[in-house]
Amino acid sequence: MIARYLTIAxxxxxxxAIGFSACFDPREGYAPEQPFEFSHxxxxxxxxxxxxxxxxxxxxxxVSSVPDVDTCMNCHATVATDSEQIQELTSHxxxxxxxxxxxxxDQPDHVQFSHQPHxxxxxxxxxxxxxxxxxxxxxxxxxxxxxxxVDCHRDPEHNAPIDCVTCHx
Ligand code: HEC
Ligand code: HEC
Ligand code: HEC
Ligand code: HEC
Ligand code: HEC
Numbered sequence: 001m002i003a004r005y006l007t008i009a010x011x012x013x014x015x016x017a018i019g020f021s022a023c024f025d026p027r028e029g030y031a032p033e034q035p036f037e038f039s040h041x042x043x044x045x046x047x048x049x050x051x052x053x054x055x056x057x058x059x060x061x062x063v064s065s066v067p068d069v070d071t072c073m074n075c076h077a078t079v080a081t082d083s084e085q086i087q088e089l090t091s092h093x094x095x096x097x098x099x100x101x102x103x104x105x106d107q108p109d110h111v112q113f114s115h116q117p118h119x120x121x122x123x124x125x126x127x128x129x130x131x132x133x134x135x136x137x138x139x140x141x142x143x144x145x146x147x148x149x150v151d152c153h154r155d156p157e158h159n160a161p162i163d164c165v166t167c168h169x
Contacts, residue, residue: 031139032102044133058115
């Protein structure tokens with residue numbers, strides 16, 4: 001009996017939580033200020049540096065990390081060295097101080113997401129992240145909520161699993 005009430009209460013909490021997260025979606029349009037000016041438009045757009053040069057193999061594992069200062073210095077040891085910005089970057093490098101980039105896309109801990117299955121199925125970065133190569137400041141361009149994930153999984157073109165344990169631990 002008690003177990004049954006607990007189950008019902010659990011379901012109600014789930015429903016309320018889904019409703020809550022649907023109403024107050026903090027993601028789309030989120031574009032936090034970064035501690036250091038970095039333009040994707042200049043790098044990935046104008047200079048056509050491939051995404052994978054800095055975001056090493058986002059399909060190879062669950063994490064698509066943001067590059068460290070060493071990666072920047074591959075070029076900036078020689079490129080634009082008279083710029084004040086690059087001099088500051090170089091001091092980070094020389095003092096071994098990482099740049100503390102602010103996370104833009106951030107799923108709650110109970111959500112399981114990996115780039116791997118998506119990239120394996122040929123879904124382009126643009127489909128989820130928008131035209132990053134035209135952004136001076138990275139901005140979230142989709143809802144990144146549960147409805148958004150499930151809508152695409154349900155789409156017959158993709159036909160990906162939609163049972164709860166696919167995405168929740
Ligand atoms: C020269 C290196 C470089 C290249 C090339 C590059 N990025 Fe980035 N990317 C960064 C850095 C540094 C950050 C962290 C700072 C920021 O958010 O702007 C970042 C952040 C991001 C983020 C946000 C990460 C988060 O916290 O959620 C996304 C998404 C992203 N990049 C996608 C792309 C895509 C797609 C491309 C190709 C069109 C690309 N990047 C090319 C360096 C690069
Ligand atoms: C593959 C080469 C390459 C990498 C890697 C790279 N950059 Fe650049 N960066 C460039 C080029 C090319 C320019 C344009 C230089 C110019 O127009 O004079 C540039 C310009 C810049 C500028 C503007 C400089 C100015 O004042 O005009 C900043 C800031 C910058 N990069 C930061 C970064 C950071 C931070 C990273 C690492 C996350 C990074 N870059 C990684 C090639 C690179
Ligand atoms: C199916 C949608 C989808 C595709 C396709 C996709 N991403 Fe992501 N990306 C996400 C989600 C969701 C997150 C947030 C993950 C988290 O917070 O745990 C994310 C986070 C990131 C981050 C932040 C660092 C991290 O891993 O948390 C970077 C950088 C990134 N993506 C780059 C890329 C690049 C580059 C591509 C193309 C090669 C790409 N993404 C393709 C959905 C996608
Ligand atoms: C643009 C379409 C699209 C979006 C958006 C999308 N997915 Fe997917 N997802 C797929 C496809 C396609 C697969 C691969 C299915 C397969 O290979 O069977 C997949 C696979 C997965 C898998 C692996 C499933 C398995 O067991 O094989 C997980 C986990 C996952 N997605 C979570 C998410 C989460 C969480 C989000 C939202 C943050 C999301 N996805 C957004 C299309 C999408
Ligand atoms: C394709 C991936 C996917 C599937 C399948 C999925 N979810 Fe989710 N779910 C998410 C994502 C992503 C979030 C985070 C949304 C947000 O924070 O806006 C979420 C959030 C939630 C939340 C809200 C928690 C909070 O932080 O507000 C609950 C409750 C939930 N899911 C339950 C379920 C149940 C029950 C099922 C099965 C019927 C399910 N989910 C299936 C991706 C998925």
